[in-house]
Amino acid sequence: GESVGLxxxxxxxxxxxxxxxxxxxxxxxxxxxxxxxxxxxxxxxxIIDIRSNMDKRQGQRVTVLxxxxxxxxxxxxxxxxxxxxAVYFCAEKGSGGGxxxxxxxxxxxxxxxx
Amino acid sequence: GAGxxxxxxxxxxxxxxDVELRCDPISGHTALYWYRQSLGQGLEFLIYxxxxxxxxxxxxxxxxxxxxxxxGSVSTLTIQRTQQEDSAVYLCASSLAADRxxxxxGPGTRLTVL
Numbered sequence: 001g002e003s004v005g006l007x008x009x010x011x012x013x014x015x016x017x018x019x020x021x022x023x024x025x026x027x028x029x030x031x032x033x034x035x036x037x038x039x040x041x042x043x044x045x046x047i048i049d050i051r052s053n054m055d056k057r058q059g060q061r062v063t064v065l066x067x068x069x070x071x072x073x074x075x076x077x078x079x080x081x082x083x084x085x086a087v088y089f090c091a092e093k094g095s096g097g098g099x100x101x102x103x104x105x106x107x108x109x110x111x112x113x114x
Numbered sequence: 115g116a117g118x119x120x121x122x123x124x125x126x127x128x129x130x131x132d133v134e135l136r137c138d139p140i141s142g143h144t145a146l147y148w149y150r151q152s153l154g155q156g157l158e159f160l161i162y163x164x165x166x167x168x169x170x171x172x173x174x175x176x177x178x179x180x181x182x183x184x185x186g187s188v189s190t191l192t193i194q195r196t197q198q199e200d201s202a203v204y205l206c207a208s209s210l211a212a213d214r215x216x217x218x219x220g221p222g223t224r225l226t227v228l
Binding site: 032034041042043044045046049089091093101102103104105106107 | 118147149154155156157158159160161162170173205207214215216217218219220221222
């Protein structure tokens with residue numbers, strides 16, 4: 001079946017630096033790509049999404065880039081803060097009918113060093 | 115307002131027993147999802163409810179798993195004859211019908227099968 005995966009399981013950055021979390025996907029038919037943040041002991045929290053016909057979208061301190069040519073998705077977090085420490089999941093939503101659940105990658109653990 | 119709530123937060127059971135997990139979605143959210151998250155893994159889609167329509171059960175791993183949604187609100191996920199491989203965190207999410215991208219997750223139920 002289709003899959004969504006991540007390049008790095010753990011990323012450690014200094015507080016105040018920018019961080020980039022990468023994700024590879026294989027389902028070219030996905031309508032949307034989404035980033036979720038999961039803190040320890042909590043459910044995932046929506047961060048930002050991007051539609052498949054876009055290549056960049058910005059939010060507050062976050063930017064998502066989509067490169068459909070190489071099927072690559074990234075999340076950039078500017079000026080990281082201690083509260084950014086969490087596991088970050090990329091996810092995709094398929095197009096058309098069928099399952100409306102999201103397909104999640106395995107996650108990247110972002111560690112912010114003081 | 116209140117977010118998605120799940121109960122119990124933790125459940126320890128013996129192999130072969132049945133368990134019921136409960137989810138209260140956000141008021142007004144007609145879409146409800148169940149996911150399973152094994153240790154150190156991403157989320158695995160299980161089942162999706164939209165209003166009073168028949169649920170999308172395409173993600174259920176076996177016929178020991180079933181779910182109901184009464185009155186378009188509260189949902190119960192039932193696992194019969196539990197196995198050790200069923201041990202995981204079971205997450206529930208809800209969303210507005212028109213926006214199935216932004217899913218709001220509950221804190222999850224951690225199920226341990228001994």
